[in-house]
Each structure stands twice: as C-alpha cells, then as structure tokens.
Amino acid sequence: KNEVEQSPQNLTAQEGEFITINCSYSVGISALHWLQQHPGGGIVSLFMLSSGKKKHGRLIATINIQEKHSSLHITASHPRDSAVYICAVHMNYGGSQGNLIFGKGTKLSVKP
Amino acid sequence: NAGVTQTPKFRVLKTGQSMTLLCAQDMNHEYMYWYRQDPGMGLRLIHYSVGEGTTAKGEVPDGYNVSRLKKQNFLLGLESAAPSQTSVYFCASSYIGRTEEMTNYGYTFGSGTRLTVV
Numbered sequence: 001k002n003e004v005e006q007s008p009q010n011l012t013a014q015e016g017e018f019i020t021i022n023c024s025y026s027v028g029i030s031a032l033h034w035l036q037q038h039p040g041g042g043i044v045s046l047f048m049l050s051s052g053k054k055k056h057g058r059l060i061a062t063i064n065i066q067e068k069h070s071s072l073h074i075t076a077s078h079p080r081d082s083a084v085y086i087c088a089v090h091m092n093y094g095g096s097q098g099n100l101i102f103g104k105g106t107k108l109s110v111k112p
Numbered sequence: 113n114a115g116v117t118q119t120p121k122f123r124v125l126k127t128g129q130s131m132t133l134l135c136a137q138d139m140n141h142e143y144m145y146w147y148r149q150d151p152g153m154g155l156r157l158i159h160y161s162v163g164e165g166t167t168a169k170g171e172v173p174d175g176y177n178v179s180r181l182k183k184q185n186f187l188l189g190l191e192s193a194a195p196s197q198t199s200v201y202f203c204a205s206s207y208i209g210r211t212e213e214m215t216n217y218g219y220t221f222g223s224g225t226r227l228t229v230v
Contacts, residue, residue: 082149102154
C-alpha cells in the first residue's frame, strides 16, 4: 500500500521554467513536509504545512486538506534546484508523535 | 553549526560483523529517529526515541538495536550484518510545538551513512 504518492517520479526542465511537483495521500494527516535531498547529500526540510500556502524565496508549497493533496512549485528554476524532492506526512492516528510517512521522491533535473 | 551529526559517513562490513552508528544532536530535541533509504523506496523508520532512556520499534526494526542513554545521542547497532542491510542510513531529530491553533513539527536530518555489507 502506498499512503503517500508523488508525481512525477522524474522531471527534467529547462532553466527558468515553472515547476510543479504533486503529492497525494490517502489518510487523514496533521501536517505535511516537503524535503529536499541533493545527490549524495543530506536531507533538508523546506516546508511544514497544515493548511493553506507557504512561500520561501522561489519555492511555494500549497496544501488542500479536503482533497488530500499538496503541491510544491518552483518559479524561475535554476540548475542548483536539481535534487530529489520528498513529501512526508504526519498521520492522524494514535501512533507515536512525530513519526513521518514518506513518499518515494521526485527527481528533478534542471538543464542550463 | 547546530544540527545532527552522523558518524561514520561510509562503512563497508563483511557479513556477520557488527557495528554501531552514532547520531548526535545539539538542539535539545526530545525526539530522535533512525531511517534507512533504499533505491525506489521512501525512507523507512527503523527505530525511534521520544526521550532520553526510551526507544521504540519502527516499520523495519529487525536486525537492529538502538540506545538513547543521553538525550543528545541516539545509537544504532547492527549485531550481525547482512547484505540486506546495505543501505543509506539517516538520523533525524525533531521537536513538537503546540499552540491552540496548530501543532508544529521541526525536523533536522543528518547527512547520512552509506553502509555496504559484502
């Protein structure tokens, strides 16, 4: 079972393009994270969302709780944005606080 | 720099050998986690801790043990390594902050340990 689905799996874009990565989940959640992982590198938290929209620089993240869907947008993409973007959710259940369920990631490659 | 430090960064083990991965955080976070990352799969939780002296099993705990004797350290042990444990291991720590309106989760990840078992 895949509780967190990301699309697309792979994405190639030209520098300057507007990019959208999607995340859908199948259960109730209390929060959703977008994470970034550069090749061979560690994982960095970009956003935590429980409703609405957040913006940081050229990155915008939105979430629709009713539709169980979130999107990560990158405006004016640049080769340094090339990375794997991972969606992760906190589920609404009686399990331990703080545990995340991860999507498989979207590999983004931005060509100059 | 504040954050999560993992050691070692790389390791090659022979089947049956044992080793310990160390995770240290200096942010006074209560929660700590060990994940493994395998090709084509999302990160999977091995074990976690909700505070000093506590540990609990995650999704894939078999073949691993953990200890959290000090709040800032979370150790992951492999008693008898197997090729199936070849993976990249990530440690993370987090805080949970609650207000009347919402709950905030702040995660910090380590840079990973690439383990190969031959």
